[in-house]
Amino acid sequence: MNIGIIGSGAVAKSLGEGFLKHGHNVMLGSRDTSKLSDWAFNNAGANVGSFSDAATFGDVVVLAVKGTAALEAAGEAGADALDGKTVIDTTNPIAAGPPVNGVLKYFTSLDDSLMERLQARYPSAHFVKCFSSVGNTKMVNPKFADGKPTMFICGNDDDSKKTVTRILDQFGWDTLDCGKAEAARAIEPLAMLWCIPGFLYNEWGHAFKVLHA
Numbered sequence: 001m002n003i004g005i006i007g008s009g010a011v012a013k014s015l016g017e018g019f020l021k022h023g024h025n026v027m028l029g030s031r032d033t034s035k036l037s038d039w040a041f042n043n044a045g046a047n048v049g050s051f052s053d054a055a056t057f058g059d060v061v062v063l064a065v066k067g068t069a070a071l072e073a074a075g076e077a078g079a080d081a082l083d084g085k086t087v088i089d090t091t092n093p094i095a096a097g098p099p100v101n102g103v104l105k106y107f108t109s110l111d112d113s114l115m116e117r118l119q120a121r122y123p124s125a126h127f128v129k130c131f132s133s134v135g136n137t138k139m140v141n142p143k144f145a146d147g148k149p150t151m152f153i154c155g156n157d158d159d160s161k162k163t164v165t166r167i168l169d170q171f172g173w174d175t176l177d178c179g180k181a182e183a184a185r186a187i188e189p190l191a192m193l194w195c196i197p198g199f200l201y202n203e204w205g206h207a208f209k210v211l212h213a
């Protein structure tokens with residue numbers, strides 16, 4: 001597949017490398033492509049362009065920008081370029097300001113989520129929450145002594161969730177489909193929980209796993 005990644009940060013780069021490793025074509029998008037020069041040089045076959053270029057390039061699009069800029073960045077990518085496409089939403093609604101005793105602040109409430117705001121603003125795109133509840137270094141084929149970790153996903157379009165589940169199979173994850181977009185109200189705060197051992201104990205190497213009876 002052609003994968004267009006809107007973003008130039010750690011998540012965009014990690015996922016970009018993962019998609020390349022699994023034989024997909026990749027374009028990363030940034031407002032300033034010069035910041036991706038080294039990355040493109042070190043990753044043969046990778047393309048870089050604007051947010052709009054990446055969204056247009058992708059059969060599947062990944063949104064990997066700062067949460068406070070997500071709505072704006074998707075707009076810069078272009079509603080037409082996202083129309084009818086699966087958009088993997090990695091973002092978290094992290095508010096400005098430092099964590100309190102290791103707990104991040106969010107600009108959403110528990111009756112709302114960033115992905116629902118994105119879905120409402122760009123209704124013809126098929127957003128699927130994914131990769132939001134693990135650190136970027138563990139997103140692609142992570143190795144854990146206790147086996148495969150669990151990725152929590154949600155979204156309104158079943159075919160898009162099937163596409164994302166196939167990607168997660170390639171990337172070495174068990175997938176737990178948590179239902180429609182409203183489930184992002186529960187999935188996005190998992191990143192708050194995931195970050196606590198990092199901020200308190202400088203431990204960033206974990207992932208969540210659901211255990212079944």
Ligand SMILES: NC(=O)c1ccc[n+]([C@@H]2O[C@H](COP(=O)([O-])OP(=O)(O)OC[C@H]3O[C@@H](n4cnc5c(N)ncnc54)[C@H](OP(=O)(O)O)[C@@H]3O)[C@@H](O)[C@H]2O)c1
Nearest residue numbers: 007008009010011030031064065066067069091092135136
């Ligand atoms: N870091 C992780 O391990 C991790 C794990 C799970 C989920 N997440 C979530 O994934 C997302 C990406 O995280 P990240 O750490 O890779 O990078 P980040 O520093 O949160 O975001 C960097 C990206 O945000 C874009 N951006 C910043 N301000 C903008 C603005 N005003 N308008 C448009 N775009 C703007 C930048 O665009 P330019 O390229 O144009 O500068 C850049 O591509 C975040 O929502 C984060 O919460 C992160």
